[in-house]
């Protein structure tokens with residue numbers, strides 16, 4: 001009995017070490033710019049999340065003019081770094097003129113507290129003040145924060161998936177107030193969308209370069225006109241070829257499906273190609289020659305801008321307007337760190 005206890009303590013210590021000092025990390029290197037008018041927390045929308053690894057900052061950027069409201073999530077999956085860095089760019093550099101934008105750079109904060117064995121736990125960008133580090137996590141909620149996985153994860157809509165998908169934020173929407181940590185994060189995001197009357201919601205992702213999802217816009221059926229016009233604008237303004245897909249019923253619990261079906265929000269998910277999402281070792285997810293992070297961050301940001309410009313055209317009384325972002329070419333004209341605060 002005693003030996004078992006000792007073994008258990010040793011096991012728990014080992015788990016803690018694997019989780020690293022960042023296991024509770026909620027304070028990432030994000031340096032809000034003048035555009036941020038208020039700092040909130042996801043737990044403001046579901047208080048039980050307070051002081052848990054699932055809590056995460058919600059940055060509010062309110063323009064001087066009235067207008068529509070918008071939500072941008074990065075980090076639904078903690079290893080999809082371009083979405084995280086696009087959302088972080090908005091917090092640091094976006095200047096909103098009309099409407100209100102809510103930005104959550106680390107939507108599943110727990111997923112950014114652990115990392116795959118063959119990946120560095122962070123990326124680095126060089127800025128005028130020196131090197132900045134940004135956590136590079138994994139796809140799923142940290143098992144230290146939610147365990148054990150069920151043998152099979154069954155979404156309330158009825159479909160079964162692998163047990164580990166219980167920790168996949170983009171399989172558990174619309175979440176549950178008294179559910180698992182991942183379901184609570186999802187539920188708090190839904191509460192934000194409902195309470196803040198979000199008009200347009202974006203979920204920024206990445207996929208392996210070989211995945212059919214790479215460079216794709218996935219749109220709730222009701223939002224497809226905005227997504228399609230946004231795609232045309234992007235193809236005119238950049239050398240990118242993007243694909244457009246309407247939410248399929250392939251999985252339950254997807255953001256673009258559940259947000260759009262269950263709330264007033266237009267719901268759109270974007271995917272860029274991340275060379276880190278493959279089994280290869282020694283991948284440089286920042287400076288890859290074919291898929292550099294600068295291209296992927298610019299793709300996210302400018303696609304959001306293009307889709308919102310289409311939405312503004314159809315909703316002239318509720319425009320969401322900001323000072324133009326750098327162009328696709330400008331994002332490539334200097335090292336990416338130049339576009340962040342120092």
Ligand SMILES: [Zn+2]
Nearest residue numbers: 077080205206
């Ligand atoms: Zn993803």
